[in-house]
Amino acid sequence: MNFADQLAGVLADVRRGMIPAYVYSDPEIFAAERDRLFARSWVFLAHESEIPDRGDYVVRRVLADSFIVARDESGEVRVMFNMCLHRGMQVCRAEMGNASHFRCPYHAWTYRNDGRLAGLPFHGEAYGGEDGFPRQNQSLLPAPSLAVHNGLIFISLDPGAPPLLDYLGDFAFYLDFYTRQSPAGIELRGPQRWRVKANWKIGAENFAGDSYHTPHTHASVVDIGLFREPKASKRKEGALYMAGPGAGTTYKLPPGGDFAAQLRYVGYPDVMIQAMAETWSAEQRALVEESGFMVSAATLFPNLSLVHNWPQIDERGTVAPFISLRQWQPVTATETEVLSWFAVDAAAPEEFKRNSYKAYLMCFGSSGMFEQDDVENWVSITEMAGGSMARRLNLNSRMGLDSAGQPIKPPLAAFAGPGVAYQGFGEFNQRHWLRQWTDHLEREPSAAAPVVDERAVDERAVDERAVDERAVDERVDLGGAR
Amino acid sequence: MTAGHGNPGRPLPYSDPAHQAAHQFLVEEAALLDAADYAGWLGLLCDDIRYLMPVRVTTARGAGFDTLADMAHFDEDLYALRKRVQRLATDHAWTEDPPSRTRHFVTNVRTFRSSAFRSDGAEFLVESAVLLFRSRGDTREADLVSAGRTDVLRETAAGLRLARREILVDEAVLRTQNLAVFL
Numbered sequence: 001m002n003f004a005d006q007l008a009g010v011l012a013d014v015r016r017g018m019i020p021a022y023v024y025s026d027p028e029i030f031a032a033e034r035d036r037l038f039a040r041s042w043v044f045l046a047h048e049s050e051i052p053d054r055g056d057y058v059v060r061r062v063l064a065d066s067f068i069v070a071r072d073e074s075g076e077v078r079v080m081f082n083m084c085l086h087r088g089m090q091v092c093r094a095e096m097g098n099a100s101h102f103r104c105p106y107h108a109w110t111y112r113n114d115g116r117l118a119g120l121p122f123h124g125e126a127y128g129g130e131d132g133f134p135r136q137n138q139s140l141l142p143a144p145s146l147a148v149h150n151g152l153i154f155i156s157l158d159p160g161a162p163p164l165l166d167y168l169g170d171f172a173f174y175l176d177f178y179t180r181q182s183p184a185g186i187e188l189r190g191p192q193r194w195r196v197k198a199n200w201k202i203g204a205e206n207f208a209g210d211s212y213h214t215p216h217t218h219a220s221v222v223d224i225g226l227f228r229e230p231k232a233s234k235r236k237e238g239a240l241y242m243a244g245p246g247a248g249t250t251y252k253l254p255p256g257g258d259f260a261a262q263l264r265y266v267g268y269p270d271v272m273i274q275a276m277a278e279t280w281s282a283e284q285r286a287l288v289e290e291s292g293f294m295v296s297a298a299t300l301f302p303n304l305s306l307v308h309n310w311p312q313i314d315e316r317g318t319v320a321p322f323i324s325l326r327q328w329q330p331v332t333a334t335e336t337e338v339l340s341w342f343a344v345d346a347a348a349p350e351e352f353k354r355n356s357y358k359a360y361l362m363c364f365g366s367s368g369m370f371e372q373d374d375v376e377n378w379v380s381i382t383e384m385a386g387g388s389m390a391r392r393l394n395l396n397s398r399m400g401l402d403s404a405g406q407p408i409k410p411p412l413a414a415f416a417g418p419g420v421a422y423q424g425f426g427e428f429n430q431r432h433w434l435r436q437w438t439d440h441l442e443r444e445p446s447a448a449a450p451v452v453d454e455r456a457v458d459e460r461a462v463d464e465r466a467v468d469e470r471a472v473d474e475r476v477d478l479g480g481a482r
Numbered sequence: 483m484t485a486g487h488g489n490p491g492r493p494l495p496y497s498d499p500a501h502q503a504a505h506q507f508l509v510e511e512a513a514l515l516d517a518a519d520y521a522g523w524l525g526l527l528c529d530d531i532r533y534l535m536p537v538r539v540t541t542a543r544g545a546g547f548d549t550l551a552d553m554a555h556f557d558e559d560l561y562a563l564r565k566r567v568q569r570l571a572t573d574h575a576w577t578e579d580p581p582s583r584t585r586h587f588v589t590n591v592r593t594f595r596s597s598a599f600r601s602d603g604a605e606f607l608v609e610s611a612v613l614l615f616r617s618r619g620d621t622r623e624a625d626l627v628s629a630g631r632t633d634v635l636r637e638t639a640a641g642l643r644l645a646r647r648e649i650l651v652d653e654a655v656l657r658t659q660n661l662a663v664f665l
Contacts, residue, residue: 194656219574367661376577
């Protein structure tokens with residue numbers, strides 16, 4: 001069977017909730033994900049708080065493509081493909097820092113932190129000056145599409161990507177609970193980075209909606225009194241919602257509490273509750289107060305997940321909520337780099353930030369007591385998916401559907417958020433994520449569209465400023481210079 | 483590699499009893515960890531322990547830092563470490579059941595006596611290198627975690643106890659599936 005026919009079969013199976021197990025290990029499927037999904041989709045790279053000052057940068061990837069995410073001298077966020085225009089060297093080899101310019105270590109071509117070529121050695125002698133090589137139109141390739149929402153910096157490798165807000169759609173409503181608790185927004189710390197021998201999809205699906213795994217996989221954190229919510233009797237009262245390209249889980253809050261009482265229950269101090277009350281819309285407040293749900297794990301397709309939990313962090317019984325963002329960065333079909341950040345409202349009191357950070361470290365991230373057991377499962381799935389027998393097994397992902405494919409229960413009527421929500425266990429959200437996956441994989445591979453830097457029209461201004469050698473030497477990034 | 487303690491001066495000679503006691507402490511501690519005797523390990527910690535493993539990052543030589551100041555893999559007090567040990571003792575800590583086979587190789591031990599920590603000289607600064615070998619199951623490749631450690635060991639009535647540990651891991655991206663282990 002050729003790959004197109006094989007893929008069509010896979011997509012048909014996945015759409016009826018039966019997942020050919022080998023999609024969690026197969027290199028051809030992985031190549032299709034690269035060419036059809038990651039070549040088009042909006043992908044999270046960084047948060048503005050990671051690059052607060054002019055010249056600050058971080059280096060992040062979309063699969064194998066390395067990008068410099070920098071705040072330029074005018075304060076604007078730039079995302080540039082980290083490959084020298086001349087011979088293709090990685091221009092910046094540090095992962096973070098502050099630099100006015102990036103100088104390629106190979107032949108010293110030097111770029112401003114907005115990507116424009118500032119100078120190259122012996123321009124006159126080697127190239128015959130502007131006639132042989134016009135410098136003023138040259139720039140590191142910009143990300144084909146770039147947009148920022150709540151400080152979250154996204155790019156798409158597709159220059160024709162839809163506007164980010166159109167893409168986020170109804171999920172933007174839920175994103176605010178994690179990333180806009182006050183007008184100050186969040187500050188992101190980290191990331192912790194580690195590699196796991198697991199396919200990238202498994203974590204993304206899990207965070208999207210697997211409330212069913214929580215009581216068992218995470219039984220140990222209930223056993224030790226770290227987090228009281230995950231036991232099955234509480235977990236099954238939570239709602240699962242699907243909205244736009246995202247989906248997430250919630251916990252049911254105790255009955256009868258008003259907005260402030262519910263947020264106090266999960267550990268927020270009054271000053272933060274006041275900010276949330278003023279920052280969130282009436283519908284967002286109603287999700288907490290009237291519907292009585294508190295967001296927990298979620299995934300924004302394809303590979304950005306979020307989590308919000310409220311463990312007990314000391315002997316006195318202090319409950320502290322934390323927020324984490326994490327990216328499932330595909331390395332190969334069987335390996336994923338996890339980037340896990342701690343997020344906290346930038347305006348939160350210092351004591352809250354300390355407690356919330358402690359809560360994060362105890363629960364999630366590279367050492368987190370929740371996370372540890374998840375990864376063990378996902379590594380095992382990936383390993384099992386690599387054999388011959390896995391090609392004969394379709395994994396049942398139909399929880400919540402009857403034999404005719406109809407939901408076994410109606411959607412939740414009293415749910416103040418947009419999208420569709422169900423209470424209790426079900427794999428609605430994972431199927432929602434997988435439907436998007438099938439829709440992407442069904443499209444033909446993305447043609448490599450040329451990237452046009454609109455700033456090229458600005459060339460006169462650039463030319464006048466170009467190649468002030470003293471400026472080039474100032475704060476040149478040594479990660480690029482050596 | 484003195485983890486914010488400044489220049490601690492010259493290390494004690496290897497023949498110094500304080501150095502020998504510190505070295506033996508680290509070897510005995512490694513034996514407890516490799517035997518998964520975590521309750522015994524907790525017994526080696528001071529009540530005010532700080533157990534810190536900052537995130538290491540790739541930066542330019544001139545950047546002046548190669549760890550994150552505000553993000554760690556571990557930043558633990560005794561409560562947090564006790565919880566981790568309690569969890570491993572439950573029947574539901576799947577990531578370590580079946581358990582990893584680990585070996586902590588501890589070398590490059592240098593001991594410093596310094597009045598910078600306690601004027602009565604009852605604390606020592608001890609640097610060491612640790613290489614953790616971690617093997618899980620029967621099909622996966624083993625993991626290695628290499629790190630330098632800067633410890634503060636305190637003399638107590640019960641013997642030396644660990645008051646502070648800062649672990650400087652040698653990778654920016656860890657190659658082990660989690661840190662359900664101690665370094």
